[in-house]
Amino acid sequence: MIIDIFSLFPDMFNGPFSDSLMARAQSKGLVKINIHDLRQFGEGERRTIDDRPYGGGVGMIMKVEPIERAINSVKSDDTHVILLTPQGKRFDQKMAMNLKEKKHLVFICGRYEGFDQRIHDHLVDEEISIGDYVMMGGELPAMVVVETTVRLLPGVITKAEATEKESFSDDSNELEHPQYTRPEDYKGHLVPKVLLSGDHKKIEAWKKSEAQAKTKRNRPDLISPDFDTQSEEE
Ligand SMILES: C[S@@+](CC[C@H](N)C(=O)[O-])C[C@H]1O[C@@H](n2cnc3c(N)ncnc32)[C@H](O)[C@@H]1O
CATH class of the missing domain: 1.10.1270.20 (tRNA(m1g37)methyltransferase, domain 2)
Known part of the structure; x- marks a missing residue:
């Protein structure tokens, strides 16, 4: 399985993905995880990712074009794109079992007030929430979904019955x-x-x-x- 994660804070993934079973799954070649800085797909010299909401309101909204460029930079026919959002379907073990069958997962981590609705509507295959609460960003939710899914890949946990x-x-x-x-x-x-x-x-x-x-x-x-x-x- 290949996993591409897009985040404005890519360093957050260093610890959780470089220890214990997650590290072993990668070194055994069972999964390849690429962490990308979303900022590199931003606009102009300042690599802008967000803008003010139409109609007014607090906070900034993540723009559609940078997210489209990010997805297109890794997309193939096997790609399944996941948007981390509290508005998504609540994550559970059954969803992880479905995800483990995919060849290529792409995770988009939000920040600020969330995403332009056209990202939800036109750029992703699935919207996932890790629970009915609002976090500061999609990084920890992505880690939850990735770890739960990778744990189910054949060979990651050596005794199969441990996950069955x-x-x-x-x-x-x-x-x-x-x-x-x-x-x-x-x-x-x-x-x-x-x-x-x-x-x-x-x-x-x-x-x-x-x-x-x-x-x-x-x-x-x-x-x-x-x-x-x-x-x-x-
Ligand atoms: C402050 S939140 C935005 C919340 C948004 N204003 C709303 O009411 O739905 C910023 C980002 O954190 C992530 N996030 C926060 N809570 C989450 C959750 N429960 N599950 C998945 N992602 C979450 C999402 O990527 C979201 O775009």
């Missing part, structure tokens, strides 16, 4: 079951006996029922989509 049997990853709509490691006794809080029994059938049954109980407790909306977690908490 976890929260949000199968059709059961369940969170992963509770997990324990040593010590067996932490200040009187014991590891459930069944996990020490060696009886694999019983262990699997326990995992299933605990996963269901945890989902009901923490994320009832996964079981009944109409359930409103927020108002329940208020």
Whole structure:
């Protein structure tokens, strides 16, 4: 997979993409990530990227032509262009599973008051939000989407079942079951006996029922989509 990311703050990506599994995925050649300075596609001597909104209003809007030039500089027939915006579809594991099938992903990170609507309407294939809140820019959202997607690429996590049997990853709509490691006794809080029994059938049954109980407790909306977690908490 090839990933091209366009941002006004390309240095922000240095840390998160050069450590741990993200670094290994790149050094193993499983993904090639190119970070581009969006400013180089700006207009005039000052490389202008933004302008004032028609009709008035606060802040600056990202212009359409620089974004078009940026996309065209890397675009091929396999390209899938993603706009990071709080107005997009809320990102989830299923979307990451779809993205991992693409050969070439392009991410456009916004700043200021966001994008000229014609960018949303005519230049991108998908608009993604990482949640119902507004951040300062699209860089952290891009990192969230890229890391979640790259993690699913074959060979990035060496044990395939690690990504197959976890929260949000199968059709059961369940969170992963509770997990324990040593010590067996932490200040009187014991590891459930069944996990020490060696009886694999019983262990699997326990995992299933605990996963269901945890989902009901923490994320009832996964079981009944109409359930409103927020108002329940208020
Ligand atoms: C301050 S925000 C602009 C928000 C815009 N005025 C609005 O109300 O939708 C600047 C940029 O941050 C990014 N951004 C902020 N929150 C985001 C989110 N939840 N998901 C994805 N991108 C986000 C987008 O690229 C956005 O263009």
